[in-house]
Amino acid sequence: MARLPVYLRALHALQDRGVATVSSEELASAAGVNSAKLRKDLSHLGSYGTRGVGYEVEYLVYQISRELGLTQDWVVAIIGVGNLGRALAGYGGFASRGFRVAGLLDADERIVGQEIAGLTVGHIDRLEDVIGEHGVSIAVIATPAAAAQGVCDRVVAAGVTSVLNFAPVxxxxxxxxxxxxxxxxxxxxxxxxxxxxxxxxxxGVRGLNGTRAALDRAAREPVQYVEAAE
Amino acid sequence: MARLPVYLRALHALQDRGVATVSSEELASAAGVNSAKLRKDLSHLGSYGTRGVGYEVEYLVYQISRELGLTQDWVVAIIGVGNLGRALAGYGGFASRGFRVAGLLDADERIVGQEIAGLTVGHIDRLEDVIGEHGVSIAVIATPAAAAQGVCDRVVAAGVTSVLNFAPVxxxxxxxxxxxxxxxxxxxxxxxxxxxxxxxxxxGVRGLNGTRAALDRAAREPVQYVEAAE
DNA sequence: AAGCCTTTGTGAATACGCGCACAAAGTCGC
DNA sequence: GCGACTTTGTGCGCGTATTCACAAAGGCTT
Known part of the structure; x- marks a missing residue:
């Protein structure tokens, strides 16, 4: 289920506030979902609640983490170290949830060799080596659109079975x-x-908030759109 | 429909290749969806296809752009100019689709005053001014989690009615x-x-690809997770 | 110890999205 | 001009997700 990570985040926040137990109503509200939906989701991974009381936060955190596979480490490689790749490399939400960035790779010689978030950017030529040596199972593609499919083919050929794609293709x-x-x-x-x-x-009628610019553009042919770079 | 932007991207790619007409089957394949779904989606915005031929690319681009509101400009402010905010400010996919970044704002004095992607980062204190002066209708929140709700309340109070949130809350x-x-x-x-x-x-059985690290962590209590910073 | 109160877990009804399959419609070749 | 072929637009059935509502279950108070 795609909502489990959201629940997990809410539970971590509760943990930080020292809350030991939580009802489905409270947790659902914190996660922004319906309480019945939350209970049904949780029931799919077993009955970990106590009627009349709620759920024990710590136990639930562990169960959801286990279900999501966060009790083991996942080795990640980030390919494409532009603005976005850099932001991803420094993103605290990865390391804290069992995702270890094992490699940063780029094709640009000016970027290769730079040190970012404690890692030295490697050349894309070493892609297969890095994947093999570190046992990378998840590849994050943050390259320009034109390069994404090629990179994807290579990481798949090298044994990666999960890809997170930021390129617009x-x-x-x-x-x-x-x-x-x-x-x-x-x-x-x-x-x-x-x-x-x-x-x-x-x-309909225009002229409300946010429409004070270019009210009449709709009547013109759309401009030539430029394909997005990274 | 959340798929229209995907269709639009595929259509732009076709336009760049000089393709004038496209069948639902081809476009669906390029967009990664079922052809019947695509036809149903397109039929919801009117019947712009020609049976036996397909859809005229240019006309379809215009119709989808209009439906999505891309035939007018949208004024955007980015709040939080860390790694992610910087990446967003430089992202080519915004400007090329009618999104104009009117302001970059941050609370960190070391960041305020820096020039990024042609804009000078302003202080968060000027949030309401910037929103009012430029007619910002969409706010992009790329702050740390702790600051996000406060910033959100302020942009909403200032009249913003759409928020794109990158903070993990x-x-x-x-x-x-x-x-x-x-x-x-x-x-x-x-x-x-x-x-x-x-x-x-x-x-189940472990030890396949990507699990060579920390096979036994599942047996231990999960480590204390650190809430993700930006 | 007994009853009340809170909260879970889930059956049932509903809504929704998806995809097949086909008829309507329009083009192209002859 | 006519028929065959291609492709759209959509009716229909199906499986899944969502929500309501309530009975079962456990704790807490007296």
Missing amino acids: VLSVPEWVDVRKVDLSIELQILAFHEQRKAGGPD | VLSVPEWVDVRKVDLSIELQILAFHEQRKAGGPD
């Missing part, structure tokens, strides 16, 4: 490989869609 | 405000979950 992979995609601009586009809806829809 | 907002959340570590956790499944599940 649809990767094609064998059926045994999992790909998850994070696309920064798609999220913004979805927000723009809802924002427009609030303002009356594509055919 | 569940933001609470009035019902008229849209929030979308991008959580880098959650995506990895979901991958780890599937990866573990492939290796036999939490109770």
